Amino acid sequence: MKRLAWAMLAAIVVAIVVIAAPQSRGLGISAHERSDRFWRPLGIWNGSWGADYPSLGALVEGAHVVVRGRLTDVTAGRVFGSDAPSDELVTMAQLNLKVTERIKWDSRLDPGDLLYFEVVKPTAESIDVLRDGLPSEEAVFFLRNRALAAEEEQLAPEIVAQRWTYFQQVNNMGVFRDIDSQVHRPPDGEQAWLDRINGMSYLDFVDTVRTIASSQSVR
Amino acid sequence: MAAFRWSSIGRAVQVGLLTVALLGGQASGWPASAGNWGSNRTHPCDNDMFSECIAKDGVTYYYLGYLDGALAAELATDTRDRFANVYDPIDSFDVAAVEFSNASSAGVWVKDVNIDVDARAWTRCADGVTPQGSDPYRWCEPQVVAYNDGDHPVRFDSPNKRKRIACQEIGHTYGLRHALDASNAGPDFDKSCMYEQGGLTTNLTITTHDKNQIENLYVP
Numbered sequence: 542m543k544r545l546a547w548a549m550l551a552a553i554v555v556a557i558v559v560i561a562a563p564q565s566r567g568l569g570i571s572a573h574e575r576s577d578r579f580w581r582p583l584g585i586w587n588g589s590w591g592a593d594y595p596s597l598g599a600l601v602e603g604a605h606v607v608v609r610g611r612l613t614d615v616t617a618g619r620v621f622g623s624d625a626p627s628d629e630l631v632t633m634a635q636l637n638l639k640v641t642e643r644i645k646w647d648s649r650l651d652p653g654d655l656l657y658f659e660v661v662k663p664t665a666e667s668i669d670v671l672r673d674g675l676p677s678e679e680a681v682f683f684l685r686n687r688a689l690a691a692e693e694e695q696l697a698p699e700i701v702a703q704r705w706t707y708f709q710q711v712n713n714m715g716v717f718r719d720i721d722s723q724v725h726r727p728p729d730g731e732q733a734w735l736d737r738i739n740g741m742s743y744l745d746f747v748d749t750v751r752t753i754a755s756s757q758s759v760r
Numbered sequence: 761m762a763a764f765r766w767s768s769i770g771r772a773v774q775v776g777l778l779t780v781a782l783l784g785g786q787a788s789g790w791p792a793s794a795g796n797w798g799s800n801r802t803h804p805c806d807n808d809m810f811s812e813c814i815a816k817d818g819v820t821y822y823y824l825g826y827l828d829g830a831l832a833a834e835l836a837t838d839t840r841d842r843f844a845n846v847y848d849p850i851d852s853f854d855v856a857a858v859e860f861s862n863a864s865s866a867g868v869w870v871k872d873v874n875i876d877v878d879a880r881a882w883t884r885c886a887d888g889v890t891p892q893g894s895d896p897y898r899w900c901e902p903q904v905v906a907y908n909d910g911d912h913p914v915r916f917d918s919p920n921k922r923k924r925i926a927c928q929e930i931g932h933t934y935g936l937r938h939a940l941d942a943s944n945a946g947p948d949f950d951k952s953c954m955y956e957q958g959g960l961t962t963n964l965t966i967t968t969h970d971k972n973q974i975e976n977l978y979v980p
Contacts, residue, residue, distance in 0.1 A: 731940055732940070
């Protein structure tokens with residue numbers, strides 16, 4: 542019986558090792574999951590987008606600005622529409638993004654160090670809840686300025702004029718995070734090429750984005 | 761003694777493997793979804809505004825009376841067209857699309873809205889509706905199809921643009937997701953209106969694979 546007990550104990554230890562090993566390897570994965578929990582509800586999933594981005598090069602080209610930085614705060618953002626049955630009430634949350642490097646920039650934009658990055662506020666979560674879950678890691682952000690987007694659609698000048706300070710991520714795929722020095726792709730972005738980038742060296746990724754951005758600006 | 765040792769080790773290994781299997785199963789995350797259909801592929805169906813749910817059953821009673829913007833008549837015509845010519849032919853599989861004249865009992869409300877985002881349209885659960893069922897069959901009723909045309913009429917300025925968008929949003933109400941590649945959405949994935957990289961005025965219908973995805977759920 543004593544041997545049986547020892548054998549059982551050994552088996553349990555083996556089981557714990559087998560289970561725990563991937564999890565200990567995955568401390569970064571846990572950080573990734575924490576970050577994903579923040580980002581995942583902020584996208585528009587069942588959406589039809591006017592443009593798609595089948596490669597990193599296309600994403601750089603489609604973004605008005607590409608910056609490195611960290612989020613510092615969340616505040617209430619613009620409110621669109623109404624709660625009338627025929628309308629949509631969409632409330633934005635405004636992420637304050639402290640910019641540390643402008644990889645791609647548009648000279649028409651105010652080059653401040655703080656950039657206001659809008660996301661759709663999840664219906665069920667308050668600004669305080671979002672603030673509590675604010676991820677601390679650096680990321681490369683691919684953003685579209687709302688005034689430049691309005692210009693592309695030839696909207697009225699008065700509409701364009703109201704939108705210069707607002708940015709939104711490109712589709713649902715505008716945030717590439719640095720977790721444990723590796724790139725973590727946008728949560729749930731649908732493109733297969735995002736998986737190929739996932740896990741590469743973050744600094745190598747930044748260099749790649751810089752190279753693409755500079756080649757496009759030359760062109 | 762040796763026999764005893766091996767049998768006890770064998771039992772212990774069985775216990776260990778069972779433990780691994782159970783804990784591993786718990787840690788495996790969302791269930792795999794075969795194909796571009798279901799409520800659990802990207803953003804699980806929950807109370808968030810842009811989560812992904814499916815229709816309650818194969819019959820979609822839709823209401824167009826909330827279309828009230830400048831393009832209301834055109835959007836109604838082309839939405840009606842896609843319901844009738846793309847989805848209602850799945851009728852032989854007990855899927856139908858019926859236009860209702862009042863909102864209260866309709867399963868899909870179609871609206872035109874004006875929101876400053878790049879998304880041209882989206883599908884979601886109506887406010888205050890609690891999703892029911894379990895993945896990948898979590899459903900809500902009514903669902904909202906929102907055409908974001910307000911400041912952006914250029915997004916909807918031709919019948920084919922409107923039909924393309926209507927085809928995709930109606931597909932979302934039935935639980936179809938974006939078609940990404942052949943493994944996700946079948947051999948003709950790039951012909952479907954669920955394929956995001958298709959042209960703005962092409963891909964006006966769904967594929968046989970898409971229809972089969974719907975059929976697999978809604979056939980009794």
